[in-house]
Amino acid sequence: xxxxxxxxxxxxxxxxxxxxxxxxxxxxxxxxxxxxxxxxxxxxxxxxxxxxxxxxxxxxxxxxxxxxxxxxxxxxxxxxxxxxxxxxxxxxxxxxxxxxxxxxxxxxxxxxxxxxxxxxxxxxxxxxxxxxxxxxxxxxxxxxxxxxxxxxxxxxxxxxxxxxxxxxxxxxxxxxxxxxxxxxxxxxxxxxxxxxxxxxxxxxxxxxxxxxxxxxxxxxxxxxxxxxxxxxxxxxxxxxxxxx
Amino acid sequence: xxxxxxxxxxxxxxxxxxxxxxxxxxxxxxxxxxxxxxxxxxxxxxxxxxxxxxxxxxxxxxxxxxxxxxxxxxxxxxxxxxxxxxxxxxxxxxxxxxxxxxxxxxxxxxxxxxxxxxxx
Numbered sequence: 515x516x517x518x519x520x521x522x523x524x525x526x527x528x529x530x531x532x533x534x535x536x537x538x539x540x541x542x543x544x545x546x547x548x549x550x551x552x553x554x555x556x557x558x559x560x561x562x563x564x565x566x567x568x569x570x571x572x573x574x575x576x577x578x579x580x581x582x583x584x585x586x587x588x589x590x591x592x593x594x595x596x597x598x599x600x601x602x603x604x605x606x607x608x609x610x611x612x613x614x615x616x617x618x619x620x621x622x623x624x625x626x627x628x629x630x631x632x633x634x635x636x637x638x639x640x641x642x643x644x645x646x647x648x649x650x651x652x653x654x655x656x657x658x659x660x661x662x663x664x665x666x667x668x669x670x671x672x673x674x675x676x677x678x679x680x681x682x683x684x685x686x687x688x689x690x691x692x693x694x695x696x697x698x699x700x701x702x703x704x705x706x707x708x709x710x711x712x713x714x715x716x717x718x719x720x721x722x723x724x725x726x727x728x729x730x731x732x733x734x735x736x737x738x739x740x741x742x743x744x745x746x747x748x749x750x751x752x753x754x755x756x757x758x
Numbered sequence: 759x760x761x762x763x764x765x766x767x768x769x770x771x772x773x774x775x776x777x778x779x780x781x782x783x784x785x786x787x788x789x790x791x792x793x794x795x796x797x798x799x800x801x802x803x804x805x806x807x808x809x810x811x812x813x814x815x816x817x818x819x820x821x822x823x824x825x826x827x828x829x830x831x832x833x834x835x836x837x838x839x840x841x842x843x844x845x846x847x848x849x850x851x852x853x854x855x856x857x858x859x860x861x862x863x864x865x866x867x868x869x870x871x872x873x874x875x876x877x878x
Contacts, residue, residue: 533825541821559820564827571831578832585825591815592822594766596787597773598812600794601804616866624859632851639843649847653855656826657785674826675833676848681823683852691856695864702863710855717819727816733859735788742783 527576533584540566553721555689560714561682592713599731602720606728609701617705621733624709625740628653629748637756648672651745652680654738655712662742666749677712684711685718704729709737762811769794 526532544562551557571581582589603610610617632649641649647668651659656677663673688707697703700723707715708730716734720727773790776782782789798804804812837844 537821537824541818541824545820560823560827563820563824564830567824567828568831571828578829581828582825585828588822589825592826593770593787593790594763595815595819595822596785597766597769597790597794598815600769600791600798601809601812602816603791603795604798604803607799613867616863616870619866620859620863623862624855627858628851628855631854632847635850636843636847639846641840641843641847645840645844649844649851652848653852655785655788658783661783669836671833672836675830675837676844678823678827678830679848680852682827683848684856687849687853688856691853692860695857695860697860697864699864699867702860702867705863706856706860709859710852713819714823717823720816720819735791738788739784 527580530584530587532576533581534587535584536567536570536581537563537585537588540570555686555718558682558685558718560685560717564678596713599716599735602724602728603731606725609725610728610732613701617732617736620705621709621736621740624706624733625653625737625744626748628710628737629741629745630752633749633752633756643667643753644669645672647749649676650749651741652676653710653712654741655734658738658742662745666746678714681711681714684715688715688718700726701729705733708733712738759807759811762805762808765808766790766794766812769797 540563541559543566544559547562548554548557548559567581570576571578629650632652633646636646636649644667647666648663648670650666650668651662651673654662654677656674659673659677660670662668664670684707688703688711692698692703697706703722704716704719704726707719707726711718712734716727716730719730769790770787771790772793773788774786776793777784777786777789
């Protein structure tokens with residue numbers, strides 16, 4: 515690079531402008547592709563955009579921390595967006611209330627299935643103990659999963675990665691599973707994807723309908739709560755069962 | 759839009775204060791969501807302005823996961839070391855959780871509808 519270009523790069527890589535712009539441009543490009551693909555689940559915009567940003571970081575040798583310094587402005591909006599979920603919840607309140615009993619039962623069964631099957635499959639295939647404890651809370655929103663994994667002997671960073679992958683997998687897989695199971699009700703579709711795939715599943719649900727989004731948001735919130743309370747005492751019991 | 763954003767931030771802040779103050783295991787924004795929901799019940803619904811801003815924000819919820827999601831590049835080695843059990847557990851358990859939740863809920867909703875029809 516010429517000295518001038520080097521100087522420009524030094525300036526840009528130290529300013530938040532680059533990371534922020536990169537995030538927004540990657541999202542626009544990913545969303546354009548998603549739209550062109552007729553909102554096909556395999557063209558999931560979160561996955562596409564992450565792949566684009568990761569590629570740019572690798573090619574430009576920019577480290578993730580530098581990128582995040584800029585991108586944190588977008589990341590910060592997750593807080594107000596979570597608060598904003600109250601609005602669709604309110605709009606769907608009468609339907610949610612009418613289904614309160616079935617939703618609670620599905621929540622308990624689904625939440626237990628997510629944690630037990632992640633632990634069980636991992637244990638049978640010989641995953642290490644810290645990995646198993648990082649897998650168990652993978653269906654819930656990232657801050658809860660990291661906080662639950664750590665005191666159990668899991669690695670918060672690995673737990674965060676598992677949460678991300680679970681979100682993308684659920685958003686991609688759920689539409690196929692629903693077609694296979696012949697489930698059409700948006701309330702049911704939304705609730706199951708929100709329970710299993712937290713915010714990324716909820717993002718997909720909102721692209722389908724407000725009703726699916728509201729049920730996904732409710733499932734995400736309730737499963738986060740239930741997992742935070744229940745896993746700390748389920749896990750020691752599971753460990754004894756699998757003889758680790 | 760600014761007024762609505764202010765409202766969301768005020769509720770997030772209140773949620774954060776409660777979560778940390780009481781040492782709850784739930785993130786502040788989730789408490790903030792519950793508080794705003796209660797406020798909406800008391801007030802009888804959101805204003806048009808708040809409804810629109812929330813709608814815009816949630817329509818692009820995917821965007822907000824990109825910065826944290828890209829963090830996966832840091833854990834490549836960690837994941838590669840045990841990729842087979844991790845991949846199997848991720849795919850198996852995510853799909854199982856969706857299938858079980860959807861089937862249980864579907865069965866309960868159908869049973870309830872059948873009961874209602876039998877009564878009427």
